Amino acid sequence: MGTTQLESVPEPKYWHLKTVLSEALDSEFSVGEILPNERDLAARFGVARATLRQALEQLELEGRLQRRRGVGTTVAPPRVGVAVGSAQHTWPGAADDAWQATDCTVAAPPASVAGFLETAHGEQVHTVRRSRVTHGQQVAAELLYVPASSVPDLSAIDAPSGAARARAVLRELQRLDLENQDRAVELGSARADDAKELDRLPGAPVLVVTTRFFAEGRTAAVSVATYRADTCRLTFGDSGGVEIHHDPERRAS
Amino acid sequence: MGTTQLESVPEPKYWHLKTVLSEALDSEFSVGEILPNERDLAARFGVARATLRQALEQLELEGRLQRRRGVGTTVAPPRVGVAVGSAQHTWPGAADDAWQATDCTVAAPPASVAGFLETAHGEQVHTVRRSRVTHGQQVAAELLYVPASSVPDLSAIDAPSGAARARAVLRELQRLDLENQDRAVELGSARADDAKELDRLPGAPVLVVTTRFFAEGRTAAVSVATYRADTCRLTFGDSGGVEIHHDPERRAS
DNA sequence: AAGTGGTCTAGACCACCGG
Protein backbone atom coordinates (compact mmCIF):
# COMPACT_ATOMS: atom_id res chain seq x y z
CA MET A 1 0.00 0.00 0.00
CA GLY A 2 2.60 2.53 -0.99
CA THR A 3 1.06 5.79 -0.01
CA THR A 4 3.92 7.58 -1.67
CA GLN A 5 1.73 10.21 -3.27
CA LEU A 6 4.70 11.89 -4.87
CA GLU A 7 2.48 12.74 -7.78
CA SER A 8 -1.08 12.61 -6.69
CA VAL A 9 -1.83 14.92 -9.58
CA PRO A 10 0.22 13.82 -12.58
CA GLU A 11 0.52 16.64 -15.06
CA PRO A 12 -0.50 16.01 -18.65
CA LYS A 13 2.21 14.99 -21.09
CA TYR A 14 1.73 18.01 -23.30
CA TRP A 15 2.11 20.28 -20.31
CA HIS A 16 5.36 18.72 -19.26
CA LEU A 17 6.46 18.71 -22.87
CA LYS A 18 5.76 22.40 -23.13
CA THR A 19 7.93 23.07 -20.11
CA VAL A 20 10.79 21.02 -21.48
CA LEU A 21 10.57 22.68 -24.87
CA SER A 22 10.33 26.10 -23.30
CA GLU A 23 13.56 25.55 -21.41
CA ALA A 24 15.22 24.18 -24.51
CA LEU A 25 14.20 27.30 -26.40
CA ASP A 26 15.86 29.44 -23.78
CA SER A 27 19.11 27.57 -23.68
CA GLU A 28 19.68 25.83 -26.98
CA PHE A 29 18.00 27.91 -29.63
CA SER A 30 18.26 31.44 -30.88
CA VAL A 31 15.62 33.66 -32.43
CA GLY A 32 14.73 32.69 -35.97
CA GLU A 33 16.21 29.25 -35.74
CA ILE A 34 14.04 26.49 -37.16
CA LEU A 35 13.09 23.53 -35.00
CA PRO A 36 13.06 19.93 -36.16
CA ASN A 37 9.78 19.05 -37.84
CA GLU A 38 6.83 17.85 -35.80
CA ARG A 39 7.15 14.19 -36.71
CA ASP A 40 10.78 14.08 -35.67
CA LEU A 41 10.13 16.01 -32.47
CA ALA A 42 7.25 13.73 -31.54
CA ALA A 43 9.39 10.67 -32.11
CA ARG A 44 12.24 12.15 -30.11
CA PHE A 45 9.98 12.73 -27.12
CA GLY A 46 8.16 9.46 -27.57
CA VAL A 47 4.70 10.95 -27.96
CA ALA A 48 2.09 11.08 -30.67
CA ARG A 49 2.28 13.96 -33.06
CA ALA A 50 -1.04 15.32 -31.80
CA THR A 51 0.34 15.55 -28.29
CA LEU A 52 3.47 17.29 -29.48
CA ARG A 53 1.31 19.71 -31.42
CA GLN A 54 -0.68 20.53 -28.30
CA ALA A 55 2.52 21.68 -26.65
CA LEU A 56 3.63 23.66 -29.70
CA GLU A 57 0.23 25.30 -29.86
CA GLN A 58 0.61 26.67 -26.36
CA LEU A 59 4.10 27.90 -27.02
CA GLU A 60 2.90 29.65 -30.14
CA LEU A 61 0.06 31.18 -28.13
CA GLU A 62 2.62 32.55 -25.72
CA GLY A 63 4.59 34.05 -28.55
CA ARG A 64 7.54 31.72 -28.18
CA LEU A 65 7.18 29.95 -31.50
CA GLN A 66 6.00 30.73 -34.97
CA ARG A 67 4.66 28.00 -37.21
CA ARG A 68 4.18 28.33 -40.93
CA ARG A 69 2.67 25.70 -43.13
CA GLY A 70 5.04 24.41 -45.74
CA VAL A 71 7.98 26.08 -44.03
CA GLY A 72 8.45 24.91 -40.47
CA THR A 73 8.50 26.01 -36.87
CA THR A 74 10.82 28.82 -35.88
CA VAL A 75 11.77 30.48 -32.64
CA ALA A 76 9.84 33.73 -32.40
CA PRO A 77 11.41 37.04 -31.40
CA PRO A 78 10.13 38.69 -28.22
CA ARG A 79 6.74 40.29 -28.60
CA VAL A 80 6.76 43.79 -29.94
CA GLY A 81 5.24 46.49 -27.78
CA VAL A 82 2.49 48.24 -29.68
CA ALA A 83 1.26 51.54 -28.35
CA VAL A 84 -2.50 51.47 -28.33
CA GLY A 85 -3.75 54.15 -26.04
CA SER A 86 -2.54 57.51 -25.04
CA ALA A 87 -4.06 59.71 -22.43
CA GLN A 88 -4.98 62.43 -24.89
CA HIS A 89 -7.91 61.79 -27.13
CA THR A 90 -7.32 61.97 -30.82
CA TRP A 91 -9.30 61.03 -33.86
CA PRO A 92 -8.04 58.16 -35.93
CA GLY A 93 -6.02 59.41 -38.83
CA ALA A 94 -4.66 62.40 -36.95
CA ALA A 95 -1.02 63.37 -37.26
CA ASP A 96 0.23 60.07 -38.44
CA ASP A 97 -0.97 57.53 -35.97
CA ALA A 98 0.87 54.53 -37.37
CA TRP A 99 -2.13 53.40 -39.35
CA GLN A 100 -2.51 53.34 -43.07
CA ALA A 101 -5.91 53.62 -44.66
CA THR A 102 -6.33 51.15 -47.48
CA ASP A 103 -9.97 51.14 -48.41
CA CYS A 104 -13.41 52.45 -47.70
CA THR A 105 -16.78 50.97 -48.45
CA VAL A 106 -20.35 51.56 -47.39
CA ALA A 107 -21.88 48.68 -45.52
CA ALA A 108 -24.05 47.69 -42.59
CA PRO A 109 -21.93 47.20 -39.47
CA PRO A 110 -22.16 44.07 -37.32
CA ALA A 111 -24.89 44.10 -34.71
CA SER A 112 -22.57 44.85 -31.80
CA VAL A 113 -21.17 47.92 -33.51
CA ALA A 114 -24.60 49.07 -34.66
CA GLY A 115 -25.62 49.03 -31.02
CA PHE A 116 -22.87 51.45 -30.13
CA LEU A 117 -23.60 53.73 -33.04
CA GLU A 118 -27.29 53.72 -32.30
CA THR A 119 -28.01 53.38 -35.97
CA ALA A 120 -31.09 51.73 -37.30
CA HIS A 121 -30.93 48.05 -37.97
CA GLY A 122 -29.27 47.46 -41.32
CA GLU A 123 -28.35 51.11 -41.76
CA GLN A 124 -25.17 51.46 -43.74
CA VAL A 125 -22.14 53.42 -42.60
CA HIS A 126 -18.78 54.36 -44.01
CA THR A 127 -16.41 51.50 -43.29
CA VAL A 128 -12.75 52.41 -43.43
CA ARG A 129 -10.17 49.67 -43.56
CA ARG A 130 -6.77 50.42 -42.14
CA SER A 131 -3.69 48.39 -41.39
CA ARG A 132 -0.86 48.91 -39.00
CA VAL A 133 2.75 48.00 -39.56
CA THR A 134 5.55 48.10 -37.03
CA HIS A 135 9.06 46.78 -37.31
CA GLY A 136 8.31 45.83 -40.87
CA GLN A 137 5.51 43.51 -39.86
CA GLN A 138 1.79 43.81 -40.18
CA VAL A 139 0.47 43.66 -36.64
CA ALA A 140 -3.11 44.79 -36.86
CA ALA A 141 -6.12 45.24 -39.12
CA GLU A 142 -8.84 47.72 -38.32
CA LEU A 143 -12.35 48.45 -39.39
CA LEU A 144 -13.53 51.95 -38.58
CA TYR A 145 -17.26 52.54 -38.71
CA VAL A 146 -18.38 56.10 -39.36
CA PRO A 147 -22.07 56.97 -39.74
CA ALA A 148 -22.86 59.40 -42.51
CA SER A 149 -24.13 61.82 -39.89
CA SER A 150 -20.61 62.16 -38.50
CA VAL A 151 -19.19 63.35 -41.79
CA PRO A 152 -22.00 65.44 -43.28
CA ASP A 153 -19.74 67.46 -45.54
CA LEU A 154 -18.08 64.48 -47.15
CA SER A 155 -17.75 65.46 -50.74
CA ALA A 156 -19.33 63.26 -53.34
CA ILE A 157 -16.66 64.22 -55.78
CA ASP A 158 -14.15 62.01 -54.03
CA ALA A 159 -13.98 58.42 -55.17
CA PRO A 160 -16.91 56.38 -53.82
CA SER A 161 -14.49 53.84 -52.44
CA GLY A 162 -10.83 53.05 -52.17
CA ALA A 163 -7.94 54.55 -50.25
CA ALA A 164 -8.66 58.08 -51.40
CA ARG A 165 -12.18 57.84 -50.08
CA ALA A 166 -10.87 56.46 -46.80
CA ARG A 167 -8.58 59.43 -46.34
CA ALA A 168 -11.42 61.76 -47.13
CA VAL A 169 -13.57 60.24 -44.41
CA LEU A 170 -10.74 60.49 -41.90
CA ARG A 171 -10.14 64.10 -42.88
CA GLU A 172 -13.77 64.99 -42.34
CA LEU A 173 -13.74 63.31 -38.95
CA GLN A 174 -11.07 65.72 -37.72
CA ARG A 175 -13.55 68.54 -38.04
CA LEU A 176 -15.64 67.17 -35.21
CA ASP A 177 -14.87 68.05 -31.65
CA LEU A 178 -13.77 64.85 -29.97
CA GLU A 179 -15.21 64.89 -26.48
CA ASN A 180 -14.26 61.52 -25.17
CA GLN A 181 -13.31 58.00 -26.05
CA ASP A 182 -13.10 54.66 -24.37
CA ARG A 183 -11.50 51.37 -25.12
CA ALA A 184 -12.01 47.70 -24.48
CA VAL A 185 -9.69 44.78 -25.09
CA GLU A 186 -10.78 41.20 -25.42
CA LEU A 187 -9.64 37.93 -26.89
CA GLY A 188 -11.04 36.83 -30.21
CA SER A 189 -10.29 34.66 -33.16
CA ALA A 190 -9.40 36.11 -36.52
CA ARG A 191 -12.04 36.26 -39.20
CA ALA A 192 -10.98 34.96 -42.57
CA ASP A 193 -10.27 38.39 -44.05
CA ASP A 194 -8.33 39.67 -41.06
CA ALA A 195 -6.40 36.43 -40.83
CA LYS A 196 -5.29 36.77 -44.42
CA GLU A 197 -4.15 40.32 -43.87
CA LEU A 198 -2.26 39.36 -40.73
CA ASP A 199 -0.66 36.38 -42.44
CA ARG A 200 -2.30 33.94 -40.07
CA LEU A 201 -4.80 31.16 -40.45
CA PRO A 202 -8.47 31.85 -39.80
CA GLY A 203 -9.28 31.43 -36.15
CA ALA A 204 -5.85 32.53 -35.00
CA PRO A 205 -5.98 34.20 -31.58
CA VAL A 206 -6.19 37.97 -31.77
CA LEU A 207 -6.59 40.84 -29.37
CA VAL A 208 -9.61 42.88 -30.34
CA VAL A 209 -9.47 46.52 -29.34
CA THR A 210 -12.80 48.30 -29.60
CA THR A 211 -12.67 52.07 -29.37
CA ARG A 212 -15.66 54.36 -29.22
CA PHE A 213 -15.27 58.00 -30.17
CA PHE A 214 -17.71 60.44 -28.66
CA ALA A 215 -18.60 63.76 -30.22
CA GLU A 216 -21.62 65.98 -30.07
CA GLY A 217 -23.01 63.92 -27.25
CA ARG A 218 -23.13 60.65 -29.11
CA THR A 219 -20.93 57.91 -30.50
CA ALA A 220 -19.49 59.44 -33.63
CA ALA A 221 -17.37 56.48 -34.71
CA VAL A 222 -16.36 53.02 -33.62
CA SER A 223 -13.08 51.33 -34.34
CA VAL A 224 -12.54 47.59 -34.13
CA ALA A 225 -8.85 46.80 -34.34
CA THR A 226 -7.57 43.25 -34.52
CA TYR A 227 -4.03 42.65 -33.29
CA ARG A 228 -2.01 39.47 -33.66
CA ALA A 229 -2.05 38.02 -30.17
CA ASP A 230 1.02 35.91 -30.73
CA THR A 231 3.38 38.72 -31.66
CA CYS A 232 1.93 41.77 -29.95
CA ARG A 233 1.98 43.25 -26.49
CA LEU A 234 -0.42 46.16 -26.30
CA THR A 235 0.93 49.07 -24.31
CA PHE A 236 -1.21 51.73 -22.72
CA GLY A 237 1.48 54.16 -21.77
CA ASP A 238 0.47 57.57 -20.51
CA SER A 239 3.87 58.73 -21.58
CA GLY A 240 2.85 59.04 -25.19
CA GLY A 241 3.31 55.39 -25.91
CA VAL A 242 7.06 55.25 -25.87
CA GLU A 243 8.81 51.93 -25.83
CA ILE A 244 10.48 50.42 -22.80
CA HIS A 245 13.07 53.08 -22.23
CA HIS A 246 14.04 53.63 -18.67
CA ASP A 247 13.83 57.35 -18.76
CA PRO A 248 12.44 58.42 -15.41
CA GLU A 249 13.05 62.10 -15.99
CA ARG A 250 10.70 62.59 -18.84
CA ARG A 251 7.26 63.79 -18.29
CA ALA A 252 6.35 63.35 -14.68
CA SER A 253 2.89 64.83 -14.55
CA MET B 1 -18.13 40.83 -55.94
CA GLY B 2 -18.35 37.27 -57.23
CA THR B 3 -15.95 35.93 -54.64
CA THR B 4 -18.21 33.05 -53.89
CA GLN B 5 -15.70 30.36 -54.72
CA LEU B 6 -17.03 28.02 -52.15
CA GLU B 7 -15.75 24.97 -53.94
CA SER B 8 -12.26 26.07 -54.89
CA VAL B 9 -11.29 26.81 -51.29
CA PRO B 10 -13.14 24.41 -49.02
CA GLU B 11 -13.11 25.62 -45.46
CA PRO B 12 -12.11 23.20 -42.73
CA LYS B 13 -14.87 21.16 -41.18
CA TYR B 14 -14.27 22.51 -37.71
CA TRP B 15 -14.54 26.04 -39.03
CA HIS B 16 -17.83 25.41 -40.71
CA LEU B 17 -18.96 23.54 -37.63
CA LYS B 18 -18.11 26.50 -35.47
CA THR B 19 -20.22 28.76 -37.64
CA VAL B 20 -23.17 26.42 -37.53
CA LEU B 21 -22.92 26.01 -33.78
CA SER B 22 -22.52 29.72 -33.31
CA GLU B 23 -25.75 30.40 -35.15
CA ALA B 24 -27.50 27.66 -33.23
CA LEU B 25 -26.36 29.27 -30.00
CA ASP B 26 -27.92 32.55 -31.05
CA SER B 27 -31.24 31.12 -32.06
CA GLU B 28 -31.90 27.92 -30.19
CA PHE B 29 -30.15 28.21 -26.87
CA SER B 30 -30.26 30.56 -23.95
CA VAL B 31 -27.55 31.49 -21.48
CA GLY B 32 -26.75 28.76 -19.03
CA GLU B 33 -28.38 26.04 -21.02
CA ILE B 34 -26.36 22.86 -21.32
CA LEU B 35 -25.52 21.45 -24.74
CA PRO B 36 -25.65 17.78 -25.65
CA ASN B 37 -22.45 16.01 -24.74
CA GLU B 38 -19.53 15.95 -27.14
CA ARG B 39 -20.03 12.38 -28.31
CA ASP B 40 -23.64 13.02 -29.21
CA LEU B 41 -22.86 16.30 -30.89
CA ALA B 42 -20.08 14.76 -32.94
CA ALA B 43 -22.37 11.96 -34.06
CA ARG B 44 -25.11 14.40 -34.90
CA PHE B 45 -22.82 16.39 -37.17
CA GLY B 46 -21.13 13.31 -38.55
CA VAL B 47 -17.61 14.20 -37.49
CA ALA B 48 -15.03 12.75 -35.16
CA ARG B 49 -15.12 13.93 -31.60
CA ALA B 50 -11.73 15.61 -31.98
CA THR B 51 -13.06 17.72 -34.82
CA LEU B 52 -16.12 18.70 -32.85
CA ARG B 53 -13.86 19.61 -29.95
CA GLN B 54 -11.81 21.88 -32.17
CA ALA B 55 -14.93 23.87 -32.92
CA LEU B 56 -16.00 23.98 -29.27
CA GLU B 57 -12.53 25.13 -28.30
CA GLN B 58 -12.81 28.17 -30.54
CA LEU B 59 -16.25 29.02 -29.28
CA GLU B 60 -15.00 28.78 -25.72
CA LEU B 61 -12.07 31.02 -26.63
CA GLU B 62 -14.54 33.58 -27.91
CA GLY B 63 -16.50 33.42 -24.70
CA ARG B 64 -19.54 31.78 -26.22
CA LEU B 65 -19.28 28.50 -24.35
CA GLN B 66 -18.12 27.26 -21.03
CA ARG B 67 -16.91 23.70 -20.60
CA ARG B 68 -16.48 21.97 -17.28
CA ARG B 69 -15.09 18.52 -16.84
CA GLY B 70 -17.53 16.13 -15.30
CA VAL B 71 -20.38 18.57 -15.82
CA GLY B 72 -20.88 19.50 -19.43
CA THR B 73 -20.84 22.37 -21.90
CA THR B 74 -23.02 25.37 -21.21
CA VAL B 75 -23.85 28.54 -23.05
CA ALA B 76 -21.78 31.34 -21.56
CA PRO B 77 -23.19 34.72 -20.60
CA PRO B 78 -21.82 37.77 -22.43
CA ARG B 79 -18.37 38.78 -21.30
CA VAL B 80 -18.26 41.03 -18.30
CA GLY B 81 -16.62 44.40 -18.75
CA VAL B 82 -13.82 44.77 -16.23
CA ALA B 83 -12.43 48.25 -15.65
CA VAL B 84 -8.68 48.02 -15.72
CA GLY B 85 -7.30 51.46 -16.25
CA SER B 86 -8.43 54.87 -15.26
CA ALA B 87 -6.79 58.05 -16.38
CA GLN B 88 -5.71 59.02 -12.89
CA HIS B 89 -2.82 57.17 -11.37
CA THR B 90 -3.41 55.39 -8.13
CA TRP B 91 -1.49 52.89 -6.09
CA PRO B 92 -2.89 49.42 -5.80
CA GLY B 93 -4.88 49.03 -2.64
CA ALA B 94 -6.12 52.60 -2.65
CA ALA B 95 -9.72 53.40 -1.81
CA ASP B 96 -11.25 50.13 -2.67
CA ASP B 97 -9.99 49.15 -6.05
CA ALA B 98 -11.97 45.95 -6.39
CA TRP B 99 -9.03 43.83 -5.34
CA GLN B 100 -8.70 41.78 -2.22
CA ALA B 101 -5.30 41.02 -0.77
CA THR B 102 -5.02 37.42 0.30
CA ASP B 103 -1.39 36.77 1.02
CA CYS B 104 2.11 38.13 1.07
CA THR B 105 5.42 36.35 0.86
CA VAL B 106 9.01 37.25 0.22
CA ALA B 107 10.45 35.74 -2.92
CA ALA B 108 12.59 36.37 -5.96
CA PRO B 109 10.48 37.69 -8.85
CA PRO B 110 10.59 36.19 -12.34
CA ALA B 111 13.34 37.49 -14.58
CA SER B 112 11.07 39.75 -16.60
CA VAL B 113 9.80 41.52 -13.51
CA ALA B 114 13.26 41.73 -12.00
CA GLY B 115 14.32 43.60 -15.12
CA PHE B 116 11.69 46.25 -14.53
CA LEU B 117 12.49 46.59 -10.86
CA GLU B 118 16.19 46.84 -11.53
CA THR B 119 16.85 44.54 -8.64
CA ALA B 120 19.85 42.30 -8.43
CA HIS B 121 19.50 38.85 -9.81
CA GLY B 122 17.80 36.64 -7.27
CA GLU B 123 17.04 39.51 -4.95
CA GLN B 124 13.87 38.91 -3.02
CA VAL B 125 10.93 41.29 -2.92
CA HIS B 126 7.60 41.48 -1.16
CA THR B 127 5.12 39.52 -3.23
CA VAL B 128 1.50 40.37 -2.57
CA ARG B 129 -1.22 38.10 -3.86
CA ARG B 130 -4.57 39.61 -4.62
CA SER B 131 -7.72 38.42 -6.29
CA ARG B 132 -10.50 40.24 -8.01
CA VAL B 133 -14.15 39.33 -7.97
CA THR B 134 -16.93 40.88 -10.01
CA HIS B 135 -20.49 39.75 -10.44
CA GLY B 136 -19.83 37.03 -7.93
CA GLN B 137 -17.14 35.47 -10.06
CA GLN B 138 -13.40 35.41 -9.68
CA VAL B 139 -12.04 37.10 -12.78
CA ALA B 140 -8.41 37.80 -12.03
CA ALA B 141 -5.42 36.87 -9.93
CA GLU B 142 -2.57 39.28 -9.33
CA LEU B 143 0.96 39.20 -8.08
CA LEU B 144 2.29 42.53 -6.93
CA TYR B 145 6.05 42.81 -6.58
CA VAL B 146 7.31 45.44 -4.16
CA PRO B 147 11.03 45.82 -3.45
CA ALA B 148 11.92 46.38 0.17
CA SER B 149 13.31 49.77 -0.79
CA SER B 150 9.82 50.94 -1.72
CA VAL B 151 8.42 50.26 1.73
CA PRO B 152 11.32 51.14 4.05
CA ASP B 153 9.13 51.73 7.07
CA LEU B 154 7.34 48.43 6.88
CA SER B 155 7.02 47.37 10.43
CA ALA B 156 8.51 44.07 11.44
CA ILE B 157 5.85 43.68 14.08
CA ASP B 158 3.26 42.84 11.48
CA ALA B 159 2.94 39.22 10.56
CA PRO B 160 5.76 38.08 8.27
CA SER B 161 3.25 36.74 5.80
CA GLY B 162 -0.45 36.37 5.22
CA ALA B 163 -3.27 38.78 4.43
CA ALA B 164 -2.40 41.13 7.26
CA ARG B 165 1.12 41.49 5.96
CA ALA B 166 -0.22 42.11 2.46
CA ARG B 167 -2.39 44.96 3.69
CA ALA B 168 0.55 46.42 5.55
CA VAL B 169 2.66 46.46 2.40
CA LEU B 170 -0.14 48.13 0.45
CA ARG B 171 -0.60 50.69 3.19
CA GLU B 172 3.08 51.59 3.15
CA LEU B 173 2.98 51.95 -0.61
CA GLN B 174 0.44 54.76 -0.34
CA ARG B 175 3.03 56.89 1.39
CA LEU B 176 5.08 57.12 -1.77
CA ASP B 177 4.39 59.82 -4.32
CA LEU B 178 3.17 58.02 -7.42
CA GLU B 179 4.65 59.85 -10.39
CA ASN B 180 3.57 57.74 -13.28
CA GLN B 181 2.46 54.33 -14.38
CA ASP B 182 2.13 52.38 -17.57
CA ARG B 183 0.35 49.25 -18.63
CA ALA B 184 0.72 46.46 -21.12
CA VAL B 185 -1.73 43.76 -22.12
CA GLU B 186 -0.80 40.49 -23.75
CA LEU B 187 -2.09 37.00 -24.23
CA GLY B 188 -0.77 34.26 -22.01
CA SER B 189 -1.65 30.88 -20.65
CA ALA B 190 -2.52 30.37 -17.02
CA ARG B 191 0.09 28.95 -14.71
CA ALA B 192 -1.06 26.10 -12.52
CA ASP B 193 -1.62 28.26 -9.43
CA ASP B 194 -3.48 31.00 -11.25
CA ALA B 195 -5.55 28.46 -13.15
CA LYS B 196 -6.68 26.91 -9.91
CA GLU B 197 -7.66 30.25 -8.48
CA LEU B 198 -9.55 31.18 -11.62
CA ASP B 199 -11.28 27.81 -11.74
CA ARG B 200 -9.73 26.96 -15.06
CA LEU B 201 -7.38 24.28 -16.27
CA PRO B 202 -3.67 25.04 -16.49
CA GLY B 203 -2.84 26.60 -19.83
CA ALA B 204 -6.20 28.29 -20.17
CA PRO B 205 -5.97 31.51 -22.17
CA VAL B 206 -5.59 34.60 -20.02
CA LEU B 207 -5.04 38.28 -20.54
CA VAL B 208 -1.95 39.37 -18.67
CA VAL B 209 -1.92 42.99 -17.58
CA THR B 210 1.48 44.23 -16.48
CA THR B 211 1.52 47.54 -14.67
CA ARG B 212 4.61 49.46 -13.65
CA PHE B 213 4.37 52.04 -10.91
CA PHE B 214 6.92 54.83 -10.92
CA ALA B 215 7.93 56.76 -7.84
CA GLU B 216 11.04 58.59 -6.81
CA GLY B 217 12.40 58.31 -10.32
CA ARG B 218 12.34 54.55 -10.49
CA THR B 219 10.03 51.59 -10.74
CA ALA B 220 8.62 51.26 -7.26
CA ALA B 221 6.37 48.27 -7.89
CA VAL B 222 5.22 45.95 -10.63
CA SER B 223 1.85 44.28 -10.86
CA VAL B 224 1.15 41.23 -13.02
CA ALA B 225 -2.57 40.60 -13.19
CA THR B 226 -4.01 37.55 -14.90
CA TYR B 227 -7.57 37.84 -16.21
CA ARG B 228 -9.72 35.03 -17.55
CA ALA B 229 -9.70 35.65 -21.29
CA ASP B 230 -12.87 33.70 -21.89
CA THR B 231 -15.10 35.68 -19.58
CA CYS B 232 -13.52 39.12 -19.43
CA ARG B 233 -13.46 42.19 -21.60
CA LEU B 234 -10.95 44.67 -20.24
CA THR B 235 -12.14 48.25 -20.38
CA PHE B 236 -9.90 51.29 -20.36
CA GLY B 237 -12.50 53.95 -20.02
CA ASP B 238 -11.47 57.54 -19.50
CA SER B 239 -15.08 58.47 -19.28
CA GLY B 240 -16.74 58.54 -15.91
CA GLY B 241 -17.36 54.88 -15.58
CA VAL B 242 -19.78 54.57 -18.45
CA GLU B 243 -20.18 50.87 -18.80
CA ILE B 244 -20.33 49.44 -22.25
CA HIS B 245 -23.65 47.80 -22.75
CA HIS B 246 -23.18 44.68 -24.78
CA ASP B 247 -26.40 44.00 -26.55
CA PRO B 248 -26.77 40.42 -27.63
CA GLU B 249 -30.30 41.05 -28.75
CA ARG B 250 -30.82 41.08 -32.41
CA ARG B 251 -33.75 40.18 -34.50
CA ALA B 252 -33.03 38.77 -37.90
CA SER B 253 -35.45 40.05 -40.44
C1' DA C 1 -21.65 3.93 -10.79
C1' DA C 2 -22.64 6.67 -14.59
C1' DG C 3 -21.69 10.41 -17.40
C1' DT C 4 -19.01 14.37 -18.56
C1' DG C 5 -15.01 16.69 -20.63
C1' DG C 6 -9.63 16.10 -20.93
C1' DT C 7 -5.77 13.52 -22.70
C1' DC C 8 -3.51 10.46 -25.86
C1' DT C 9 -2.65 7.37 -29.72
C1' DA C 10 -1.42 5.87 -34.59
C1' DG C 11 -2.52 6.37 -38.33
C1' DA C 12 -4.34 9.11 -42.96
C1' DC C 13 -4.83 12.74 -46.23
C1' DC C 14 -4.65 17.70 -47.53
C1' DA C 15 -2.78 22.54 -48.42
C1' DC C 16 1.09 25.01 -48.87
C1' DC C 17 6.03 26.27 -49.71
C1' DG C 18 10.41 25.75 -51.40
C1' DG C 19 13.89 24.19 -54.64
Place this chain on the structure above:
DNA sequence: CGGTGGTCTAGACCACTTC
Protein backbone atom coordinates in the same frame (compact mmCIF):
# COMPACT_ATOMS: atom_id res chain seq x y z
C1' DC D 1 8.73 17.32 -56.50
C1' DG D 2 9.56 16.43 -51.34
C1' DG D 3 8.87 18.27 -46.92
C1' DT D 4 6.31 21.13 -43.86
C1' DG D 5 2.43 22.14 -40.83
C1' DG D 6 -2.98 21.72 -40.87
C1' DT D 7 -6.96 18.73 -40.70
C1' DC D 8 -9.39 14.54 -39.59
C1' DT D 9 -10.48 9.90 -37.95
C1' DA D 10 -11.85 6.12 -34.60
C1' DG D 11 -10.76 4.52 -31.20
C1' DA D 12 -8.85 4.22 -25.84
C1' DC D 13 -8.23 5.58 -21.19
C1' DC D 14 -8.20 9.10 -17.42
C1' DA D 15 -9.96 12.80 -14.13
C1' DC D 16 -13.71 14.82 -12.46
C1' DT D 17 -18.57 15.71 -10.93
C1' DT D 18 -22.89 14.17 -9.73
C1' DC D 19 -26.20 11.05 -8.17
